Amino acid sequence: MNFEYFIAKRLIRGGADKISISAPIIKIAISAIALGIIMMLIAIATGDGLKVKIREKVTAFNGHIQIYNFDNNNSDVSVVPVSLEQDFYPKFTDVEGISHVQAVASKGGVIRTETTFEGIIAKGVGKDYNWNVLEEYLVEGELPQYNGDLNGDVLMSRIMANRLQLKTGDTFFSVFFKDAADKLPNQRKFNITGIYDSGFEEIDGVLVFVDIRHIQRMNKWETNQVGNFEVFLDDFDAIDAKTNEIYGNTLSTLDTRNIKYKYGPIFEWISLFDFNVALIIGIMIIVAGINMITALLVLILERTQMIGILKALGSANWSIRKVFLYNATYLIGIGLLWGNFIGLGIIWLQNTYKLFRFPNPKEYHVEFIPVHIDFFTVLILNIGVLVLCLLMLLLPSYIITKITPVKAIKFE
Known part of the structure; x- marks a missing residue:
């Protein structure tokens, strides 16, 4: 011993x-x-x-990495569409560590009621959207489903619903901006099926989820055209390396950026x-x-x-x-x-x-x-x-x- x-x-x-x-x-x-x-x-x-x-x-509402057309990089709304016919969609097989890719589109507008109005960004999502990541932030109602015919169901934040004095089951009208060549704006009627609360006023104060087909019709896009792609990773710590790797595996007309760029101060x-x-x-x-x-x-x-x-x-x-x-x-x-x-x-x-x-x-x-x-x-x-x-x-x-x-x- x-x-x-x-x-x-x-x-x-x-x-x-x-x-x-x-x-x-x-x-x-x-x-x-x-x-x-x-x-x-x-x-x-x-x-x-x-x-x-x-x-x-932050990633639940934006994905880890976004793939844009170069003309859209400085805007939160979709301007120039991107084709769905990409090698990385719906499965990004050329880069490891990617769990999901989904197509979305965004458009600016205004919700008006009899007493008030609010500026919004309508985020159009489709049948490929991963609603599982948003389930824990749902506080009222249920998540909308966009697998069937086009409908007016939307998911709205609690902050916005309180400002507009709306609740689940209520309907409202929204006006969306057109190009300068079009004189009359688009108007849509929506129904609130669910209310979410992320805790981020930067998100809750403007974001409303709608069927992506509304955005496509208002922008006069084809059914295979979307605003951008959101990419979800298995490991957040690899976000910078994967951003560069994804950029190298996409077309030269596309750019990539991650949420660290979009939400830099946070x-x-x-x-x-x-x-x-x-x-x-x-x-x-x-x-x-x-x-x-x-x-x-x-x-x-x-x-x-x-x-x-x-x-x-x-x-x-x-x-x-x-x-x-x-x-x-x-x-x-x-x-x-x-x-x-x-x-x-x-x-x-x-x-x-x-x-x-x-x-x-x-x-x-x-x-x-x-x-x-x-x-x-x-x-x-x-x-x-x-x-x-x-x-x-x-x-x-x-x-x-x-x-x-x-x-x-x-x-x-």
Whole structure:
């Protein structure tokens, strides 16, 4: 058996049966480690959770990547149509990591009622549209279906419905703009089948879902012409690489851009979360390390006579230092164990029961505080805390080399 490990284990076992000056300090050090890991886990889980939730919301309404005609790139409405007859539609087989491709078209207009009016962007979608990603944002009614004959069913946001004083089942008229050559605008009658709430006023304030055939008819397009394509990816982290790869696998008349370009300020804002999380982790590791340094110095002071005896028997300084580092590793491990148990428990409770919510949901675009963490992140965090704390203990353990056997044995 390893000599240093054997001594450290005996010290750990013996310490439990003996009241010493180090006992309360050790408890404080373990508590600091536990509290630190709890704070770090919560910081990572809430930071990543908010990023993931915001990404999911934005991509649900826009896709990860959009494929446009070059003439449409600076506009939210479809101007020049794109043919459905593309090699990448309906399945993008030339690029891996793509889960779905759908065709859409958008047109600007105005909803008018007897008392008020609102400007809108009507997003035309067809039978290939993936409604599954919008189900969690449906708050009233049901999602429209555009698989059969042309109908006037629409999906409207709660913000817009409240402004217009409309509800599910109500009908309304919309006026859509034509080209300059056409004198009279297009008018359409729609019926609200469902109401959604994404939490993003940039989306909810203007976007209404309609049958894409309305857009095609008003724009005098053919049935195989659409405004643009929305591409959904399996992995958001690959969005930049996939944007370039998709661009290289489409016609020269088409351009691609991703939602990070369209919603630049939002993604710049959520990128700051990483810095905040890193700052919290750094502070917690420093606090935990300082507490462990204090505990180690007290342990060394308390075992000064033992150190002197071991040196008198021929033990090397590094060998004795390893004894106390083993002891410190045990204490850190106890703190990590309790910290993970409590921290992951809090994260599970929040994810399951939504106990905590934002005081002002509009600022964060979500009502409840979202959490997200994976096993690999937890593992790396624990290993990092353990290694960094032990590295911080190497310097204070050097004090053992300054203890002389004669003075140590006489020490009381």
